[in-house]
Amino acid sequence: MLFPENTEQVQEIIRNAREAGRGLVPLSSEPSHFHGASVNPNAETVCFSRMNRVMKIDRRSRYARVEAGVTFGALIPLLAEQGLRLNLPFLARAGKSAAASALEREAVLIPKYQYDYPDPLLTVETVFGTGDMFRTGSAAGPGSYEASKADKILPWGPGSIDYLRFLSGAQGTIGFVTWATLKAEVLPSASRLFFIAAENAETLTDLANTLLRKRIPDECIIMNREDFAAAFGDNEAEEQTLRGVSPWIMLCRVCGYDRYPEERVDIYDGYVRDACSEVGLNAETSCSLLPGLEERIERMLTDCDRREKSWKLRLGAEQELLLLAAPSKASELIALIESELPDAGIIVQPQVQGRAFRIECNLRFEDKPGETEKYEAVLFELAKKLADKGAYFDRPYGRLTELVYNEPLSVDAMKRLKTIFDPDGILNPGKLCF
Amino acid sequence: MSFSEQVYQELAAVVGERNISREEYVLAGNRAKTPEIPFAHPSPEAIVLPGSTEEVAEIVRICNRCGIKYVAVVTGCIPSAYATGEDTIIIHLKRMNRIVEINDKDRYALIEPGVRHVQLYPEVRKRGLSYAAAAVGPGGSPLVTYSCTGGDNHVQYGTSRPSRYLLGVELVTPEGEILRTGSLQTDSGWFCPESPGPSLRGVVRGYSGNSGKVGIVTKCAIALDMCKGPAEIRREGITPHHKMIMDSDCSRVYVFNYENIQDVCDAIIALGENEIGATVQKYFYLPLTLMMTNSANEFWEKWDTYKEVMSMPLVVHLAAHSVREREYEEKILFDIINETHGTRIPREYEQWWEDHMDYFMIVSRLQSVLRLGGSWLPIKTGAESVQHMCDVGESIGEFIHDFTNTGKIFNAPENYQIIPMEYGHFASIELLFMWDRFDPDGFKNMAEFCAASRESDLKKHYHASPIMGYGKRAEKQGVLYSNCHIWAQLIYEAYNPYIGQ
Structure with missing residues (x-):
């Protein structure tokens, strides 16, 4: 394993590997690693744990610039000190690299702040497979990093190419990112969390569609009772208690910011309640299943998961399937998952202003020989059925690549990209369609 | 191979005789010079109007096989929408309008x-x-x-x-x-x-x-x-002297004037932090005066007054889901304006915005900007943080007076707009200037002013003038932008084997 400490060392590692014809795979987060993007038996691992500087936090222009090894656990308190917060994934692991999470297009909790799929990723510095360093968007220049007077936050370009999109979702196959600029938002001064229970997912996805087109909630997430219990319960007994919740539940938070925060919360409270009552639902501000559950959930929605063991691994092992769906397709796809795997945990997160849903199907099981392969196969079969119904696997890990890289013209177009930025194919070889 | 009768017939077979032309009067209409460029474009050989994606693909394949260049066009509003050499056809996409x-x-x-x-x-x-x-x-x-x-x-x-x-x-x-x-x-x-x-x-x-x-x-x-607001908005009068009025208690437009751009910057950032307003922009006073007047004569009558009253106008459109929310937003808005030293402009000027809500939709009065008959060009047109764009705006005064004081360009030194995005996370800037297109040195003056603006940005390391072009043409700037010209050239060559031909 190689441990670079700066960009020059990353360049040297890549140039040496290129000369030797050796594969490299980047690793930025602490274990556990769920999707396998950072595991590659045909490559040496480049671990970014020593590149862990928070380079800048800017309250006025609302962003943070961090090296690849900076984790959520380290970054969140530093932002909070300056009255800022990240648009976080749901229960992001404390040891997860904030840059890697954004690069992987992990679903975020506040869709109204997400204008585009790479959001909250703004700009990055990367080293391509050629060994060349490159900075995206307005971080490109003019001039060196030190000379440029820009805040280096504009995502697009430079020029008429959107280089950031070549790196986003690429699993390190195009370039290794050394630092990233992440959009930050104002830390709310007041908030109210709602529990909205329903018998089926469709009612809640429709409600989310209504609320988000009006930009009403901050955090918004829909879960079935299986994942609600597993995520918020701290042990087996609590999980059992929390399974007493309705089959589906939406957690949604309205917030007030610097000025007259309570007034904003009251106004937006009214919007949530009105939208709920129109479809026969109740927006509750309490959930009596466990004492102090409301505070616990609000705290967990606004921080990373600092528990020692990931909630997904409580039984020992897990397999998950991630897909994107247009709002008009979401309920059909969720129903298919429910019918095929009635015991699966399901999380549905509205994204990009509510114009899409990230659907996550989670299977948790004991870590016994053969079990992982068995459930992997189960999810792959499910994925095929979901793909037939219009599911989009935009983050294809493992065998999912078999489902998504079938159209020769677009695969050829993607390979042309790879050839430009990694002509010798040394970056995470064998992943995606490369 | 050059454009020939055979090529023409092949193209006609794809789109049908009705949708291809080489009549001189049709070609002339597709090589017209734009006002700001004092030379005519070469004539295209033919104009082809495909009706489907498949027809476009077939046309492209014919062009490739026969060595014919093509330019795809919809509105023809920009100089690159014309033929630039011989053996070129225009693929006009206006039939594909579904x-x-x-x-x-x-x-x-x-x-x-x-x-x-x-x-x-x-x-x-x-x-x-x-x-x-x-x-x-x-x-x-x-x-x-x-x-x-x-x-x-x-x-x-x-x-x-x-x-x-x-x-x-x-x-x-x-x-x-x-x-x-x-x-x-x-x-x-x-x-x-x-x-x-x-x-x-x-x-x-x-x-x-x-x-x-x-x-x-x-x-x-x-x-x-x-869309916050009614599905249809009320119209009074006949175009171009029409009013488009949004009858909604949840919607209001306010215009404030400022004396310096850093105060405007503070206001925009504070509004964004509180997510107040649907539209916020520091507008430019020259187009504004042109839009608010009905003739060139009226413009000249009012210009001196308007440029004082609205020297640095901040336009704020509030659009809420309820009256209560609008009132809440107004409360915050006025707090911020007071703190940042803004002053509300007289109602007679502000009313114009309420009467022209179409501005916030499809900018239907923009053509008024051309009324003075000169040439005009937007420059800088970059984007970055609100603070950075305001710093760039402030720096314009350092080079523009050499041009305004000598009559090389229209004397409107504060004529730039800054429009924030995503509630103040970013902003774009546009410096719009005009010059006399009948002045023999007009084109030269324009080029000099563009160069001065770009030079100022590069010297100060401001990200305000986006890099344009690719390959050799962009080399001088590309080296200052992570060598992006090299990567852009590789990408274009990978996806377009005909580029540069």
Whole structure:
């Protein structure tokens, strides 16, 4: 394993590997690693744990610039000190690299702040497979990093190419990112969390569609009772208690910011309640299943998961399937998952202003020989059925690549990209369609 | 091979005789010079009007086989929309003008290149939806704005740039293949712009579009936002002296004037932090005066007064879901304006905005800007943080007076606009200047002023003048921008084997 400490060392590692014809795979987060993007038996691992500087936090222009090894656990308190917060994934692991999470297009909790799929990723510095360093968007220049007077936050370009999109979702196959600029938002001064229970997912996805087109909630997430219990319960007994919740539940938070925060919360409270009552639902501000559950959930929605063991691994092992769906397709796809795997945990997160849903199907099981392969196969079969119904696997890990890289013209177009930025194919070889 | 009768007949066989022409009067209309450029474009050999993606692909393949160059055109508003050499045809996409789908639930519109803002905007508004129509006027093509060119717009404060709203794209590659990007790559619909893994969407456009260098976009989906306000707005009078009035207790427009740009900056940032307002912009006073007057004579009568009253106007459109929310927003707005030393302009001026709400939709009065009869050009046109853009705006005074004081350009030194995006996360800047197109030195003066502006940005290391072009043409600037000209050239060569020919 190689441990670079700066960009020059990353360049040297890549140039040496290129000369030797050796594969490299980047690793930025602490274990556990769920999707396998950072595991590659045909490559040496480049671990970014020593590149862990928070380079800048800017309250006025609302962003943070961090090296690849900076984790959520380290970054969140530093932002909070300056009255800022990240648009976080749901229960992001404390040891997860904030840059890697954004690069992987992990679903975020506040869709109204997400204008585009790479959001909250703004700009990055990367080293391509050629060994060349490159900075995206307005971080490109003019001039060196030190000379440029820009805040280096504009995502697009430079020029008429959107280089950031070549790196986003690429699993390190195009370039290794050394630092990233992440959009930050104002830390709310007041908030109210709602529990909205329903018998089926469709009612809640429709409600989310209504609320988000009006930009009403901050955090918004829909879960079935299986994942609600597993995520918020701290042990087996609590999980059992929390399974007493309705089959589906939406957690949604309205917030007030610097000025007259309570007034904003009251106004937006009214919007949530009105939208709920129109479809026969109740927006509750309490959930009596466990004492102090409301505070616990609000705290967990606004921080990373600092528990020692990931909630997904409580039984020992897990397999998950991630897909994107247009709002008009979401309920059909969720129903298919429910019918095929009635015991699966399901999380549905509205994204990009509510114009899409990230659907996550989670299977948790004991870590016994053969079990992982068995459930992997189960999810792959499910994925095929979901793909037939219009599911989009935009983050294809493992065998999912078999489902998504079938159209020769677009695969050829993607390979042309790879050839430009990694002509010798040394970056995470064998992943995606490369 | 040069353009021949045989090539003409092959093209005619694809689109039909009615949809191809080489009549002199038709060709003349497609080589007309634009006012700001004092030379005529070469004549195209023919104008071809395809009606479908398949026809575009077939035309491209014929051109490749016969060595004919082509330029794809919709509105012809920009200088690059014309033939630049011999043996070139114009592929005019105006027949492809269908709104294929407006998907209310998934909030996107699927459009062809020939669809105009004036066609699309009312249709989406009827459904309670909206989109960021670029400040190009009602005749502009949304597809071109979103996929091929720039696209700053007047409502991007509460939304964003088209770069954020371009979803699935269908394009005919320079090799004549039909490529679909994003979720279309796996037949999963038009809703997602990202490819599985690294996204081909990055090739389609960056900060600006690449004006067809990697293919002709024949369809694209653009994301829609909810529209706050009535589905239809009331009109009084006859165009161009019409009023468009939004009767809504939830909507208000306020205009404040400032004495310095750093105060404007503070106001924009504070508004954004509190997510107040649907539209916020520091507008430019010259186009504003032109839009607010009805003739050149009236402009000259009022210019001295208007430029004082609205020397640095901050326009704020509040659009809330309820009266209570609007009042809450007003309370915060006035607090911020007081703290940042803004003053509300007299009601007689402010009323103009209430009477012309179409400005916030499809900018229908923009053509008034041309009334003085000179040439005009927007420069800088970059974007970055609000603070950075305001610093850039402040620096304009350091070089513009050499040009305004000598009469080389119109004397309006504060004539730049700053429009925030995404509630103040970013902002764009545009410095609009005018010059006398009948002045023999006018073109030279224009070029000198552009160079002075760019030089100022580079010297100060301001990210305000986007890098344009590729390859050798962009080399001088590209070395200052992470050598992006080299990468851009590699990308264009990879996707367009005919580039540079």
